Amino acid sequence: xxxxxxxxxxxxxxxxxxxxxxxxxxxxxxxxxxxxxxxxxxxxxxxxxxxxxxxxxxxxxxxxxxxxxxxxxxxxxxxxxxxxxxxxxxxxxxxxxxxxxxxxxxxxxxxxxxxxxxxxxxxxxxxxxxxxxxxxxxxxxxxxxxxxxxxxxxxxxxxxxxxxxxxxxxxxxxxxxxxxxxxxxxxxxxxxxxxxxxxxxxxxxxxxxxxxxxxxxxxxxxxxxxxxxxxxxxxxxxxxxxx
Numbered sequence: 001x002x003x004x005x006x007x008x009x010x011x012x013x014x015x016x017x018x019x020x021x022x023x024x025x026x027x028x029x030x031x032x033x034x035x036x037x038x039x040x041x042x043x044x045x046x047x048x049x050x051x052x053x054x055x056x057x058x059x060x061x062x063x064x065x066x067x068x069x070x071x072x073x074x075x076x077x078x079x080x081x082x083x084x085x086x087x088x089x090x091x092x093x094x095x096x097x098x099x100x101x102x103x104x105x106x107x108x109x110x111x112x113x114x115x116x117x118x119x120x121x122x123x124x125x126x127x128x129x130x131x132x133x134x135x136x137x138x139x140x141x142x143x144x145x146x147x148x149x150x151x152x153x154x155x156x157x158x159x160x161x162x163x164x165x166x167x168x169x170x171x172x173x174x175x176x177x178x179x180x181x182x183x184x185x186x187x188x189x190x191x192x193x194x195x196x197x198x199x200x201x202x203x204x205x206x207x208x209x210x211x212x213x214x215x216x217x218x219x220x221x222x223x224x225x226x227x228x229x230x231x232x233x234x235x236x237x238x239x240x241x242x243x
Contacts, residue, residue, distance in 0.1 A: 037105070037109065040113070041109060044122045045121065045122070046096050046121040048060065049129050049132075050129060060133045062094070062134075062135065062138055066094030071095075071140055072095050072143070073134075074098070074142075075098055075143065077097040077145075078104050078145070078221060080097065080105075081111065081219060083095055083108065084108070087119050087120050095119055098125065105124045136171050137175065138174070142173060147159065149183070159188065161181075161192045161195045163199070175243035176240060176241060177240070178241075179196070179238075180215065182235065183234070183237075184234050184235070193237070196239055197239075204240055210236075211236055212233075214234070218236070
């Protein structure tokens with residue numbers, strides 16, 4: 001597939017060496033959540049993403065998934081409330097969400113059942129693997145909402161706003177696509193504003209209200225509500241893919 005890249009250092013199977021940091025599972029799933037995973041998750045797959053089922057890294061069939069609808073991508077959807085909110089507001093848009101934390105995946109599946117959204121697909125794993133199989137210039141909008149801040153300086157290389165993630169993100173976004181970042185960590189704001197424009201993005205802020213006030217279609221998540229209670233200040237950063 002044109003535009004897919006392999007790393008120089010790879011596993012004998014062809015999979016690149018990719019360290020993953022973060023939780024994959026938390027407390028035990030409730031019975032209902034296990035049912036969601038067993039009954040619903042496979043049917044909501046965007047296609048063959050993981051290396052063991054797609055070692056050739058063939059592109060997933062977006063037209064088969066969503067027809068000619070635009071595609072929005074949420075990177076690390078947490079409990080899924082924002083993505084379900086957006087999917088319900090935008091039934092003419094296709095959504096793919098990535099989240100390796102299985103408890104969050106289970107929460108999203110429950111919300112999808114409750115809301116009846118039919119325009120969401122889920123990759124329960126590393127977004128870098130999804131980047132491998134998304135066609136170039138196929139995504140119209142991407143969201144990175146309250147990502148893991150990795151507050152210790154020695155861990156800043158684990159943050160999403162590093163070349164390892166931003167380069168393939170830039171590849172799959174269409175020219176003019178919007179990339180939204182929300183965070184309550186000032187140093188994450190600093191790193192985002194330093195790194196994202198280096199990879200073909202323009203920061204769209206014209207004044208302080210553009211990063212202090214949420215987007216018009218924003219749904220405040222549980223994480224944000226906790227941050228506000230604890231006195232942390234959210235920042236809302238909007239970028240546009242150049243080209």
